[in-house]
Amino acid sequence: MTRLNDDSLVVIGGDAAGMSAASKVRRVQPDRKIIVFEKTSYTSYSACGIPYFISGTITDCDALVRRSPEEFRNKYNIDVHTQHLVTKVDTANKRIKVHDTENNREFWQEYGQLLIATGAKAYCPDVKGNSAENVFGISTLRSGIRVEKYIRENKPGKAVIIGGGYIGLEMAEALLMRGLKVSIVTRGSQVMDTLDPDMGIKISDAIKSLGINLYLNEEFKHFELDNDKVNAVVTTNNTIDADIVILGMGSAPNTTFLADSGIALGVKGAIKVNGQMQTNIPDVWAAGDCTETLNLVSKQQFYIALGTVANKTGLVAGTNLAGEKITFPGVVGTAVCKLCKYEVARTGLQEKELKKLNIEYVATTIDSTTRADYFPGNKKITVKLLAEKNSGRLLGGQIVGEEDAAKRIDVLAVAITHNLTLQNLIDMDLSYAPPFSPVWDPVQTCARKLIKYI
Amino acid sequence: MTRLNDDSLVVIGGDAAGMSAASKVRRVQPDRKIIVFEKTSYTSYSACGIPYFISGTITDCDALVRRSPEEFRNKYNIDVHTQHLVTKVDTANKRIKVHDTENNREFWQEYGQLLIATGAKAYCPDVKGNSAENVFGISTLRSGIRVEKYIRENKPGKAVIIGGGYIGLEMAEALLMRGLKVSIVTRGSQVMDTLDPDMGIKISDAIKSLGINLYLNEEFKHFELDNDKVNAVVTTNNTIDADIVILGMGSAPNTTFLADSGIALGVKGAIKVNGQMQTNIPDVWAAGDCTETLNLVSKQQFYIALGTVANKTGLVAGTNLAGEKITFPGVVGTAVCKLCKYEVARTGLQEKELKKLNIEYVATTIDSTTRADYFPGNKKITVKLLAEKNSGRLLGGQIVGEEDAAKRIDVLAVAITHNLTLQNLIDMDLSYAPPFSPVWDPVQTCARKLIKYI
Numbered sequence: 009m010t011r012l013n014d015d016s017l018v019v020i021g022g023d024a025a026g027m028s029a030a031s032k033v034r035r036v037q038p039d040r041k042i043i044v045f046e047k048t049s050y051t052s053y054s055a056c057g058i059p060y061f062i063s064g065t066i067t068d069c070d071a072l073v074r075r076s077p078e079e080f081r082n083k084y085n086i087d088v089h090t091q092h093l094v095t096k097v098d099t100a101n102k103r104i105k106v107h108d109t110e111n112n113r114e115f116w117q118e119y120g121q122l123l124i125a126t127g128a129k130a131y132c133p134d135v136k137g138n139s140a141e142n143v144f145g146i147s148t149l150r151s152g153i154r155v156e157k158y159i160r161e162n163k164p165g166k167a168v169i170i171g172g173g174y175i176g177l178e179m180a181e182a183l184l185m186r187g188l189k190v191s192i193v194t195r196g197s198q199v200m201d202t203l204d205p206d207m208g209i210k211i212s213d214a215i216k217s218l219g220i221n222l223y224l225n226e227e228f229k230h231f232e233l234d235n236d237k238v239n240a241v242v243t244t245n246n247t248i249d250a251d252i253v254i255l256g257m258g259s260a261p262n263t264t265f266l267a268d269s270g271i272a273l274g275v276k277g278a279i280k281v282n283g284q285m286q287t288n289i290p291d292v293w294a295a296g297d298c299t300e301t302l303n304l305v306s307k308q309q310f311y312i313a314l315g316t317v318a319n320k321t322g323l324v325a326g327t328n329l330a331g332e333k334i335t336f337p338g339v340v341g342t343a344v345c346k347l348c349k350y351e352v353a354r355t356g357l358q359e360k361e362l363k364k365l366n367i368e369y370v371a372t373t374i375d376s377t378t379r380a381d382y383f384p385g386n387k388k389i390t391v392k393l394l395a396e397k398n399s400g401r402l403l404g405g406q407i408v409g410e411e412d413a414a415k416r417i418d419v420l421a422v423a424i425t426h427n428l429t430l431q432n433l434i435d436m437d438l439s440y441a442p443p444f445s446p447v448w449d450p451v452q453t454c455a456r457k458l459i460k461y462i
Numbered sequence: 463m464t465r466l467n468d469d470s471l472v473v474i475g476g477d478a479a480g481m482s483a484a485s486k487v488r489r490v491q492p493d494r495k496i497i498v499f500e501k502t503s504y505t506s507y508s509a510c511g512i513p514y515f516i517s518g519t520i521t522d523c524d525a526l527v528r529r530s531p532e533e534f535r536n537k538y539n540i541d542v543h544t545q546h547l548v549t550k551v552d553t554a555n556k557r558i559k560v561h562d563t564e565n566n567r568e569f570w571q572e573y574g575q576l577l578i579a580t581g582a583k584a585y586c587p588d589v590k591g592n593s594a595e596n597v598f599g600i601s602t603l604r605s606g607i608r609v610e611k612y613i614r615e616n617k618p619g620k621a622v623i624i625g626g627g628y629i630g631l632e633m634a635e636a637l638l639m640r641g642l643k644v645s646i647v648t649r650g651s652q653v654m655d656t657l658d659p660d661m662g663i664k665i666s667d668a669i670k671s672l673g674i675n676l677y678l679n680e681e682f683k684h685f686e687l688d689n690d691k692v693n694a695v696v697t698t699n700n701t702i703d704a705d706i707v708i709l710g711m712g713s714a715p716n717t718t719f720l721a722d723s724g725i726a727l728g729v730k731g732a733i734k735v736n737g738q739m740q741t742n743i744p745d746v747w748a749a750g751d752c753t754e755t756l757n758l759v760s761k762q763q764f765y766i767a768l769g770t771v772a773n774k775t776g777l778v779a780g781t782n783l784a785g786e787k788i789t790f791p792g793v794v795g796t797a798v799c800k801l802c803k804y805e806v807a808r809t810g811l812q813e814k815e816l817k818k819l820n821i822e823y824v825a826t827t828i829d830s831t832t833r834a835d836y837f838p839g840n841k842k843i844t845v846k847l848l849a850e851k852n853s854g855r856l857l858g859g860q861i862v863g864e865e866d867a868a869k870r871i872d873v874l875a876v877a878i879t880h881n882l883t884l885q886n887l888i889d890m891d892l893s894y895a896p897p898f899s900p901v902w903d904p905v906q907t908c909a910r911k912l913i914k915y916i
Contacts, residue, residue: 024901057834057896071836174895304891315901316894337889344893353893380511382525414898415869421891422876435791437758437875439798439807440770441628442511444868447478447769 015040017329018104018119020094021262022046023053023148024315025296025322026125027075032326034084043117044080045092045106048150051077055127056315058152059175062159063182069153097122097269099289121291123325124266124279128259128297128313130175137231138255140238145255146175155254159186164251167191168241170228172199174345176256177211180220181348183254191221191248192256193228193241200352202343204359206373207392207406214350223248228257259313261298274300276311283335285325295325302338304425305357305403306365314343342421344414353417356394356404356424368397370461376450378411380442387411391454393420393430400429400462405451412444416451430459469494471783472558472573474548475716476500477507477602478769479750479776480579481529486780488538497571498534499546499560502604505531509581510769512606513629516613517636523607551576551723553743575745577779578720578733582713582751582767584629591685592709594692599709600629609708613640618705621645622695624682626653628799630710631665634674635802637708645675645702646710647682647695654806656797658813660827661846661860668804677702682711713767715752728754730765737789739779749779756792758879759811759857760819766795796875798868807871810848810858810878822851824915830904832865834896841865845908847874847884854883854916859905866898870905884913 017033019026022044030042044051050073057072066072080086089108096105103118130145132138142164144155158164167183169176172194183190192199192215198208199215199222215222223246232240232247241248261278272288274280279287279294283302287294296318300309317339324336342355362369371394379386389409395402405420407413423433433455440447448456471487473480476498484496498505504527511526520526534540543562550559557572584599586592596618598609612618621637623630626648637644646653646669652662653669653676669676677700686694686701695702715732726742728734733741733748737756741748750772754763771793778790796809816823825848833840843863849856859874861867877887887909894901902910 054834054836054896054901056894056901057836060837060896065838066836314894316891319901320889339891342891342893344895344898346895346897351898355891355893380508382508382511382520383514384519412866412869414893414895415866415872418869418873418890418892418903419876421893422873422882425890426876426880426882426886428876428880432880435774436872436879437770437793437796437809438872439796439809439868439875440510440768441798441800441868442508442514443800444798444805447508447510447773449872 014120016118016120017042017123018117018121019044019123019125020104021125021127021296021298022051022077022088022090023055023125023127023296024318025127025325026123027052027080028319028322029123029125029295029326029329030080030086031084032323033330034086036330036332041087043087044089045094046077046088046090047093047109048148049090050149051075051080051088051090053149054315055147055149058146058149059178059182061152062156062179063185065185069149072149095265097124097266097271097292099270099292102291119291121293121329123329124292124294124298125296125322126262126298127318128261130255131258131260132255133228135230137233137238140231140233140236142237142251143231143253143255146179147259158252162251165189166249166251167254168193168248168250169254169256170241171256171258172196173202173256173258174343176254177215177345177347179254179256180215184218184220188252191223193223193226193243193248195225195227197225202354202358203352203406204392207390207408210390210408211347211350211352214347218348259297261311263298275309278311280309283337284328284333285321285336286328293325293329295321304338304340306361312339312341340421340424342417344417349410351409351411351413353407353413354405355417355421356402358404358406359394362394362403367403369394369403370397370458372454372458372461374450374454374457376453377446378409379444380446383442389413389450391450393451393454393458395430395458395462397462400431400459401427402430402433416449419451430455430462434459468574470572470574471496471577472571472575473498473577473579474558475579475581475750475752476505476531476542476544477509477579477581477750478772479581479779480577481506481534482773482776483577483579483749483780483783484534484540485538486777487784488540490784490786495541497541498543499548500531500542500544501547501563502602503544504603505529505534505542505544507603508769509601509603512600512603513632513636515606516610516633517639519639523603526603549719551578551720551725551746553724553746556745573745575747575783577783578746578748578752579750579776580716580752582715584709585712585714586709587682589684591687591692594685594687594690596691596705597685597707597709600633601713612706616705619643620703620705621708622647622702622704623708623710624695625710625712626650627656627710627712628797630708631669631799631801633708633710634669638672638674642706645677647677647680647697647702649679649681651679656808656812657806657860658846661844661862664844664862665801665804665806668801672802713751715765717752729763732765734763737791738782738787739775739790747779747783749775758792758794760815766793768797794875794878796871798871803864805863805865805867807861807867808859809871809875810856812858812860813848816848816857821857823848823857824851824912826908826912826915828904828908828911830907831900832863833898834900837896843867843904845904847905847908847912849884849912849916851916854885854913855881856884856887870903873905884909884916888913
């Protein structure tokens with residue numbers, strides 16, 4: 009066991025949040041001791057790019073790596089240990105237990121300050137077969153590489169994706185591109201349950217039009233196994249043959265190793281943090297997909313695992329760890345996904361959340377075009393807005409379109425973050441030229457319709 | 463002369479602002495008498511689409527017309543008179559003098575309320591030849607049709623465009639597509655002087671790479687004429703052969719007919735209006751390209767001729783004319799333009815304006831990519847941000863990129879309108895997926911760089 013002076017920073021997890029923080033601390037504190045433990049062989053990679061590596065769109069997985077462990081060691085003087093899994097945090101003695109999985113040895117590491125950035129894993133119920141060799145979550149680059157290798161070596165014919173969220177849809181597209189026959193199983197009435205069902209149905213229809221078998225309103229029950237491999241996925245109503253299974257039921261924070269650490273956990277077991285990304289324990293900080301996040305619209309903590317949030321909270325944690333006080337305000341739940349020709353984007357709260365919060369709201373949807381309607385190549389776009397009754401304050405937005413949904417949702421994200429109203433949006437000086445937009449942007453056209461109902 | 467009850471609304475100008483207002487009044491007041499006088503044969507068309515009609519991108523100019531005079535008459539019961547030019551406003555007697563150009567007769571028309579929405583024309587200095595048959599401004603659909611017809615019938619070989627702003631650039635692209643040899647003359651150090659020169663140079667370079675002759679830092683002096691046609695454009699240093707001339711030196715409001723009306727004019731002769739679009743004279747309102755506009759960043763009135771502003775102020779004028787009080791807050795100067803593969807976008811104030819206002823500012827520029835840097839098809843994008851010294855409040859943004867500049871400027875437009883800071887922008891929950899953006903959107907990357915300088 010190494011004794012360090014109290015100034016040392018130990019980081020658990022070497023991806024977006026952990027390395028954003030470590031890099032920031034290094035920039036501000038060039039001489040500080042910084043140690044990182046990462047359970048895989050990779051650091052600082054784009055987890056969001058994994059489906060595009062599996063699809064073959066990106067042929068070299070190294071392209072997803074922003075900075076390698078060697079780069080962090082040599083250029084940044086950050087002491088990165090890969091294939092080191094942290095199994096316990098002993099906050100009373102300010103030390104962590106580390107398992108060097110390559111050399112199969114265990115040791116305790118003291119810390120001056122600790123940052124937990126262990127990310128998330130694909131959620132799977134505790135059923136037999138959930139760790140079979142042909143069942144995959146997509147959470148680390150290592151898991152992505154395993155999927156790609158499994159497809160290449162085993163040539164599975166039939167894929168079943170459990171869950172119809174972002175990862176499920178991106179993986180469906182990826183596996184289609186690899187020539188597999190794809191089924192998606194979801195318990196929702198439509199895929200993409202972060203959209204309201206009237207918007208989700210557009211994506212369900214798009215999925216079916218691609219030749220994907222879509223099983224809606226079906227709960228995953230268990231696997232059927234043959235020689236330790238899953239060969240079928242059993243749902244409420246069906247048994248679906250599977251040569252490979254992808255878990256897309258959402259993410260679960262990697263926090264089980266924190267049991268008995270005294271570190272307070274919240275929603276879905278994610279680490280509770282304040283605006284500076286401090287946990288309830290002195291000198292213990294957390295950032296990224298293993299933490300709770302404040303939803304600025306509901307004013308409640310929730311759990312969201314996204315690269316943008318991981319990068320931002322990592323930077324905020326690092327800034328504070330380096331002694332410059334800064335606060336992460338929270339998020340509005342902006343997310344975007346590409347499914348073949350569709351862009352699917354959302355921000356703010358959806359109808360079921362507003363109902364749960366007893367917020368009186370109005371909602372409407374409009375169909376418009378992405379360019380002036382006379383401009384060649386213009387595409388369809390559908391915008392849904394939700395606003396508070398009476399005040400007209402924007403509460404949520406959902407966009408499905410064949411181009412420019414992603415950047416249009418950002419306008420709504422800014423508006424929602426800063427409590428703007430439908431009238432503010434109508435008044436907004438948004439850009440216009442015929443190749444880029446109708447003269448009233450579709451988000452404004454939707455606001456003009458909705459304001460009549462408030 | 464027709465006597466009307468005092469309830470009548472008379473509108474001068476049948477394009478975006480005038481017809482937005484008239485349509486809004488009709489929706490709220492189904493029985494009100496509404497009369498519109500329009501000097502051309504067209505109503506409610508997309509003036510911004512004209513370059514794309516001239517280029518041949520849009521083959522039928524009717525596609526640019528949203529609603530025809532017949533439609534307004536028959537479906538909306540709006541009494542539209544085309545080819546009627548209003549030559550005088552007599553506010554003392556609440557009447558206007560109208561010239562029916564088709565039948566060459568003049569008459570007086572009384573009004574209960576008057577809305578002036580006469581738009582703008584291409585500015586040209588008072589030099590001989592400025593109304594020659596081969597010299598064109600692009601301000602009305604009629605003028606666009608004339609240009610297209612002139613090219614088709616006269617097959618000019620050499621075009622000279624005077625001015626390097628939006629219209630100049632869009633027309634340069636259009637004329638190139640029609641096979642003309644194109645020259646642009648501008649007195650600025652770069653084209654697109656609504657950008658700072660360090661961003662404008664990118665567009666100057668792009669223009670040159672298209673084979674356009676670009677004359678920078680050259681003032682237009684006068685025309686050389688041959689048989690009443692211009693055959694050369696004379697600048698400070700050059701005489702440039704021209705078979706056709708396009709005026710792109712900016713817009714001038716159509717307000718000369720208001721001399722002696724008592725209606726107050728402001729910047730560049732544009733009509734002064736309040737937030738409800740009322741002029742200084744009771745019962746006289748104005749909207750669109752003939753009016754001044756409040757710049758929300760400089761807090762000063764300025765002149766901007768844009769379809770978005772015309773539509774918005776027309777709607778605000780109409781809403782107030784119909785008795786529902788509403789205020790137009792102003793604009794931040796958002797504008798966007800396509801030049802071949804480039805999207806050019808700007809909002810807020812530029813360096814020269816900030817200097818004039820004695821606002822202490824910081825500015826920086828970053829180069830980034832429009833998608834994750836590993837994602838196929840990603841394009842270059844350059845973002846410039848300007849922010850107030852100390853406070854970090856965003857003051858302006860300029861983006862030049864090969865995709866998605868237009869929608870990214872909108873994020874900055876919302877931020878600037880609502881006085882957000884660089885830190886607000888960094889914190890912002892913008893959308894991210896590898897096909898659409900790097901994990902830090904380029905506007906955030908620029909903010910992260912600039913915040914170090916405040």
